Amino acid sequence: MDTLIVGAGFAGATCARRLADAGHPVRVIDKRPHIAGNAYDRPNEHGLLVHEYGPHIFHTNSDKVVDFLSRFTAWRPYEHRVLAVPDxxxxxxxxxxxxxxxxxxxxxxxxxxxxxxxxxxxxxxxxxxxxxxxxxxxxxxxxxxxxxxxxxxxxxxxxxxxxxxxxxxxARIPTRCNDDDRYFTDRFQAMPQDGYTRMFARLLDHPRIQVETGVAYDPARHAAERLIFTGPIDEYYGHRHGRLPYRSLRFEHEHRTDCDRFQPVGTVNYPNDHAYTRITEFKHLTGQVHGGTALVREYPCDDGEPYYPIPRPANEALFKRYQALAEAETQVHFIGRLAQYRYYNMDQVVAAALALCERLLQPSAAALEA
Ligand code: FAD
Ligand code: UDP
Structure with a gap:
């Protein structure tokens, strides 16, 4: 079956590879000029690897997810630490x-x-x-x-x-009585050795996968027997029940040449001052050795790319109306943080995508046995 996947982030790329491995030709399009979705990283003008859309730290308790991704990357062990400056x-x-x-x-x-x-x-x-x-x-x-x-x-x-x-x-943030100062306690905590984008390039490198970036989904132009959609679900349905709210961010990247270490840990949070929420220094995450250092500040805002579904009862009720439309579809599947309107981490998106593919591949497995 010919499959079109909209979005080359974790949801889309995982589905693409899983279906291609099972013998299905897949086309992947993404409106951005690159693969890897929000996990996209790139060397800055000084050669330091930075995460274009804010810090992405990989952590999971799922062996299945680790086994799948480990086919496409080696890992650098990394445990994230965060300090908060309330004043x-x-x-x-x-x-x-x-x-x-x-x-x-x-x-x-x-x-x-x-x-x-x-x-x-x-x-x-x-x-x-x-x-x-x-x-x-x-x-x-x-x-x-x-x-x-x-x-x-x-x-x-x-x-x-x-x-x-x-x-x-x-509830994402625990409280501890001991001295454990790791941000996450998952069994597996590591960064892709050569970065996320390199991992995605290998993930999508398959003779049955065709990728086009810089291409927005257009139902009139992009016909397929099966569609996997990883963008905002309300956008797919032309906002017919109203807009689902998403929170956006503006990222301010800075490269410093006056120091090689800006702060003692990967991220420092500023709960009560400044318009930004936190500063992340990438060298902590990547382990790169360099005379300068690269930072990103995150400024939350309403307008812009949809990064976060906003978990509150009214929005969950509106999402359910879109979910009802999705459930009536037979050849269109919605997967990922925007399409499922869930505050998913990367590993949860990979797990959800693998589970979807297992469901999609079941009938053909049954056909093979028959
Ligand atoms: P995305 O990565 O958003 O991919 C969807 C893709 O679809 C995008 O590339 C988009 O361009 C494309 N698209 C959408 N609509 C269309 C269309 N109409 N036509 C064509 N293409 C389209 N998770 C962690 O596990 N650890 C972290 O430390 C972490 N930090 C984060 C920090 C920030 C600031 C943010 C915003 C998220 C963070 N996450 C983190 C969450 C992580 O980014 C997501 O779980 C994951 O990237 C979601 O993957 P996805 O494929 O569902 O969506
Ligand atoms: N949070 C907070 N203070 C902090 C850290 C987190 O109030 O110092 C709250 C805040 O509401 C935040 C949520 O906990 O949005 C989840 O934090 P997390 O670090 O998981 O956010 P993400 O990395 O997904 O942006």
Whole structure:
């Protein structure tokens, strides 16, 4: 069966390779001038590898996803660490997620793990059920830590209050009583050795895969027996039920020649100051050795490329109306962060794409057996 895939990000490229491996010819188009979707990276003008669309750190607990991607890249072990600066005037930086060191440094204490657990038990505001992100944060760390580390960041990032966002947003960030200062705790944490774009080039390098970049999907021009769509689902349906809200970002890249190390960890968050949410220094992620250093600042905004679905009940209800249209389709499939309107990490997108392909390939496997 002839398949057209719209989008050359993780969702589209994974489907393309899986179907091509199973014998199906696939055409992939992407409106951007490059492959790899939001994971696209490139050397900057000084030869430092930078992530065009903000920092992408790979982490997963799925062996299936690691096995699949490891066919196309070697890995550089990397555990991401983040500091938060709640008051830029003082410049004091604390581990994020909040851990024992955050609490002790912030309040001038010297608590052990049990002491931190007791402290949090005292300051938390128990909430039941945990519906909003505010519920999640107050329930785990209480009001003071919420105001210092979460409310301002969230307002900047989403243009909404914590109380207006579903629980899942803040639930991405754990609270720890020990000294573990890693941002993620997944079993597998690593960066593609030669970068994401090189990994995608190998992923899409297959005689049955044809890729065209700089080509926007046009239903009048792009006929196919089967369509896999990884762009915004509301756009596919001409916004007939109204626009699904997405949050965008403006990325400000900077190359510094005056220092070879700008900050002590990969990312520093600024919850309460500046128009940007965080600064990432790429050398931490890539391990590159260089006399200068490359940074990116993320400025959240409403208009621009859709990067984040906005998890809140009204949007989830609107998405369900589009999902109902999608479920009635037999030859069109929607997969990925924009098409499924889910706050997916990269590994979750790969897992979802592999699962879709398994479903799509089942009938032909049955036919082969018969
Ligand atoms: P995308 O990568 O968005 O790919 C969709 C592609 O479809 C795009 O290239 C787009 O140009 C194309 N397209 C859309 N509409 C059309 C059309 N009409 N015609 C042609 N082409 C079209 N995940 C992690 O696991 N770790 C991280 O550290 C991490 N950091 C992130 C940081 C930021 C700032 C952002 C925004 C996301 C981050 N993510 C991270 C999430 C990660 O980017 C996504 O999970 C993943 O890239 C989604 O893949 P996708 O294929 O679904 O979508
Ligand atoms: N968050 C916060 N303060 C922080 C870090 C995160 O309030 O210092 C909240 C904020 O709402 C953010 C969400 O937790 O959007 C998820 O954070 P994550 O770092 O996972 O966001 P992403 O990397 O996907 O932008």
């Amino acid at each position: 830029a005037a003082s410049g004091e930086a604390y581990p994020m997620p909040i851990n024992r060191r955050t609490i002790n440094a912030l309040y001038g204490l010297d608590l052990d793990e049990a002491g931190v657990a007791a402290f949090l038990e005292r300051v938390r505001e128990p909430r039941e059920p945990l519906r909003s992100s505010e519920d999640v944060v107050l329930n785990s760390v209480g009001r003071d830590l919420c105001e210092r580390f979460f409310r301002g960041y969230t307002r900047k990032q989403w243009g909404l209050d914590l109380a207006e966002l579903s629980a899942g947003v803040a």
